[in-house]
Amino acid sequence: MSNWLAGMEAVLDPSVLILTVLGILLGVVVGAMPGLSATVGIAVFLPFTFTLDPLPGLVLLLGIYNGACYAGSIPAILLRTPGTPASAATVLDGYPMTRKGQAGYALSVSLVASVVGGILATVMLIVSAPAVAEVALQFGPAEYFALAVLALTIIASLGEGALAKGVISAAIGVLIAMVGLDGISGAQRFTFGNTELSGGIELIALLVGLFGAAEALFQIEHMHKENRVSTMGSFRLKLAQLRYMGPTTIGSGVLGFFIGALPGVGGDIGGYVAYNETRRFARGDKKQFGQGDPRGVAAAESANNSAQVGGLVPTLTLGIPGNTAAAVLIGALLVQGLRPGPQLFESNPDLVYGSFIAILVGFVVLLVVGAVGIRAWAQVIRIPPALLWPIVLILSIVGAYAVRTNPFDVLVMLVAGVLGYFMMKGGFPIAPLLIGVIVGPLAEDNFRLAMIQYGGSYSWMLQPLPFVLLALGAASLFFSLWRAKKGRKELSEEVENTNQK
Amino acid sequence: MTTNLGDRIAGVLLLALAVFVFVYSFTLPDPVQELDPGVAAFPRALAVVIGLLALVPLLRPQPGEALPRDGNAWRIIGTVLLLIGYALVLDVIGFVITTVLFILAELLLLGIRRPVTLIVMPLGVGLGLFYLFRVLLGVALPTSGLGGLPI
Numbered sequence: 206m207s208n209w210l211a212g213m214e215a216v217l218d219p220s221v222l223i224l225t226v227l228g229i230l231l232g233v234v235v236g237a238m239p240g241l242s243a244t245v246g247i248a249v250f251l252p253f254t255f256t257l258d259p260l261p262g263l264v265l266l267l268g269i270y271n272g273a274c275y276a277g278s279i280p281a282i283l284l285r286t287p288g289t290p291a292s293a294a295t296v297l298d299g300y301p302m303t304r305k306g307q308a309g310y311a312l313s314v315s316l317v318a319s320v321v322g323g324i325l326a327t328v329m330l331i332v333s334a335p336a337v338a339e340v341a342l343q344f345g346p347a348e349y350f351a352l353a354v355l356a357l358t359i360i361a362s363l364g365e366g367a368l369a370k371g372v373i374s375a376a377i378g379v380l381i382a383m384v385g386l387d388g389i390s391g392a393q394r395f396t397f398g399n400t401e402l403s404g405g406i407e408l409i410a411l412l413v414g415l416f417g418a419a420e421a422l423f424q425i426e427h428m429h430k431e432n433r434v435s436t437m438g439s440f441r442l443k444l445a446q447l448r449y450m451g452p453t454t455i456g457s458g459v460l461g462f463f464i465g466a467l468p469g470v471g472g473d474i475g476g477y478v479a480y481n482e483t484r485r486f487a488r489g490d491k492k493q494f495g496q497g498d499p500r501g502v503a504a505a506e507s508a509n510n511s512a513q514v515g516g517l518v519p520t521l522t523l524g525i526p527g528n529t530a531a532a533v534l535i536g537a538l539l540v541q542g543l544r545p546g547p548q549l550f551e552s553n554p555d556l557v558y559g560s561f562i563a564i565l566v567g568f569v570v571l572l573v574v575g576a577v578g579i580r581a582w583a584q585v586i587r588i589p590p591a592l593l594w595p596i597v598l599i600l601s602i603v604g605a606y607a608v609r610t611n612p613f614d615v616l617v618m619l620v621a622g623v624l625g626y627f628m629m630k631g632g633f634p635i636a637p638l639l640i641g642v643i644v645g646p647l648a649e650d651n652f653r654l655a656m657i658q659y660g661g662s663y664s665w666m667l668q669p670l671p672f673v674l675l676a677l678g679a680a681s682l683f684f685s686l687w688r689a690k691k692g693r694k695e696l697s698e699e700v701e702n703t704n705q706k
Numbered sequence: 707m708t709t710n711l712g713d714r715i716a717g718v719l720l721l722a723l724a725v726f727v728f729v730y731s732f733t734l735p736d737p738v739q740e741l742d743p744g745v746a747a748f749p750r751a752l753a754v755v756i757g758l759l760a761l762v763p764l765l766r767p768q769p770g771e772a773l774p775r776d777g778n779a780w781r782i783i784g785t786v787l788l789l790i791g792y793a794l795v796l797d798v799i800g801f802v803i804t805t806v807l808f809i810l811a812e813l814l815l816l817g818i819r820r821p822v823t824l825i826v827m828p829l830g831v832g833l834g835l836f837y838l839f840r841v842l843l844g845v846a847l848p849t850s851g852l853g854g855l856p857i
Contacts, residue, residue: 256844369762373720376752376759380727387745390738394745395730418789425781425816426774591816592823595809596831598785602792603801603835607845615793623786630771631712649748661741 208335208550212558215260216566224261225563228268229570233578235269236276237585238593240424242289243273243513243530248416249597251409251537252604259541260556264563266537270530271567274472274513275319275575278506280586282311288586291472291509294480298494298501305497309440312583314450314499315506316575317442322458322507323568326514329462331561334550338522341547346654347665349523351674352468353648356525358678360469360640362685370633371685378641379648381406388650401613408536410605411642414618415635416533417601419625421594428590440579450503453483457508465512468519469640471528475512476505514564521545521557525644529636532643540608710767717764724757784815800850801840805832 215221235246246269254262277289282299295315302311344352357379361371384395385405396402457479464475483504484494494501516527524546526532538545543553550557575582605618625635659665666675727749737744774782792808809828818824839845 252839252845253843367762367768369759373756373759376756377723380749380752380756383749389742390735390745392735392745394734394749422782422785425785426778428781428816591813591818592827595812595816595827598789598812599805599808599831599835602789602796603839603845603847606796607839607847610846612793612797615796619786619789619793622789626782630773631716632768632770633716652748653742653744656743657739657741 208554208558209562211555212560212562215555215559216264216562218261221261221264221559221563222566224257224265225268225567226570226574228265229272229567230268230574231265232269232272232274233276233571233574233582234585236273236288236292237279237582238588239280239284239286239288239586240420240590241273241593241597242277242416242420243270243291244533245416245420245597246273247530247533247537248413248604249600251413251533251540252600252607254537255540255607259538259543259553260559260563262537262541263534263556263560264567266534267560267564268567268570270534271323271510271513271564272571273530274510275316275323275506275571276582276585277509278315278319278502279312279583282315282502283308283583284586289472291476291513292505293473294476294505294509295502297480297505298496298498299505301495301497302499302502306436306438307497308583309437309579310442310446310499311497311502312437312579313440313442313576314446314502316572316579317447318450318454318457318503318507319510320568320572320575321454322461322509322511323514323571324565325455325458325507326462326465326511327561327564327568329459329511330514330517330564333466334518334522334557334561337518338547338550341522344523344547346651346658347668347671348674350648350651350655351666351671351678352519352523352525353644353651355674355678355681356468356519356640356644357637357648359467359681361637362681363470363474367632368682368685368689370631371637374628374633374635375637375641378638378643379645380641381411381638382642382645383649388646389653401611406617406642407605407608407611407614408642409540409608410614410617411621412533412536412639413601413604414621415625415639416529417597417604418618418622419629419635421597421601422622422626423629424590424594437580437583446499450499453487453500454503454507456486457483457504458511461508461511462515464508465515465527466518468523468525468527469636470512471516471530472509472512475515476509479504479508517564521549522547524647526640529639532639535643710769712770712773713763713767717760717762717767720756720760721764724753724760728753728757781815785812788812788815797848798850801847802832802836803850805835 235241247266250269254265273289274291277287277292278295279288281287281292281295282303285296285300287293287296299311357375361375362368384402387394393403460479461475464470464478480501483500516531519525520527520531524544526535535545601618602615605614628635655665731746731750734746788808788811792804796804806828809831810824813824813827840847
């Protein structure tokens, strides 16, 4: 209980409350801009938190984290372009609603579902995270190695793009993290006598380059014309409409949380899974799905926001990123000298419980600002990209430079930006690389510690929990292979069918 | 337009990286502790993984997105060159001047020609961010010190 009091006291600080609101506002703008995902937004706004105290900085970024996840639905509904990957499933019914002249209805459904899903998930986070942290205190090297491997295999196999490219991307991330001093023996690796490299690659510079600068380069190439907003229709939700979307919203919210709590699985997958399950279990007319059924929007939006919050469970309790945006949050905490993990719950209860309360407050704020400004937010998508992306580039430079006032880090950021750009062009997903950089050292150090602890035998891999986690990791790789094979088969059948015609 | 040349190039580069890491791992010191698999074990394993998987894009290339051409290509190359220039002069002429010049050049590169935008945006971003970061937040940003100016 005293932890909650400490958290409450910390949140009641005016600067924390102001930054909670500001974070949500920024998040909505970030999410509503196509190309600016929660990950990019948090990366770009990192330098604003360098000099803040940990909690105010964290609540600002958490506001962006959750606000952007909601607002990604705005361009998904209005333009058929998800503002963030998490809203990809929202397009399926959201855009057809816009074409029927129900854009306002769809936007309101999205807002209510996002807030309900988010609050449900936050309650589940509050209940489960301290318990998970308690259990995680008992974890040794074997468990942490298995968790790190699970996170890597899931992100490499469930993300977009081909499995081989995902695994390569993750492996390169692990390699990048090796530059510098070895954590166990103190030996230098991949430094080639360069003093800048012996300190390791600065994580912030790397992720700002991969997500800020690379995205800016990609968007500058694909710059499109100004977006036009079509007719909105009514924004008002009637009681019958709320009742119609209610069960879906709650069910998807619960489901999304568990999906998001898997390491490396984000709101995009949460949204798709919930959408499919909703369609499968829907009562009444199923043909409406894909034609503009508000239940489809509610399912996708409730689940992606709850998956986003669920992603905080492994992030905070284990230090294993729940999704890409959460990986950037880990970077932000590391800058503050804080390492997420079970110890954080004991050493910084005000921070942990304060951020839980701030997330809840944030969703209430989101409901208010979302409802009040719903017409204005829809205009954000009209900000000309030519004005936006130069600013993103500048903020990327500031983030890289200011983290330790080192011009070398700007160079790292630039190289990472160009690398990220070519990866996007070549279909190599970037997310596994970032997860690799963060969990790579966890995997390596704990593997070696486990080998030492068990006298050079691999028997620790057969311990119950590590075995189950490693088996899950292998299963996700096989699932991905199976899915790819099935996809190819369907594709060739389709080609055959069209040829016969 | 799509091409599968990108996958082939990526495959070759990745294979080269794998070979390099594999060879390099043999120059790393032996473990201090007897049971420690050592600092070379993981790099070597990763080199094998990357090397084997590099064969997938190399031998079964998928069509990817083509590199930009003409105007699009120049926008990208120009932006990267401007960023390099930014990094080189940042510590010399300070954040505000560098940023104003960068935004101005970038806006011109992206085809913005409205005089108002070209004046307001660079000055607004340069001075605005400097004030926000350096004055309000106390984040260290370099100043030029030219003529004793505080920017």
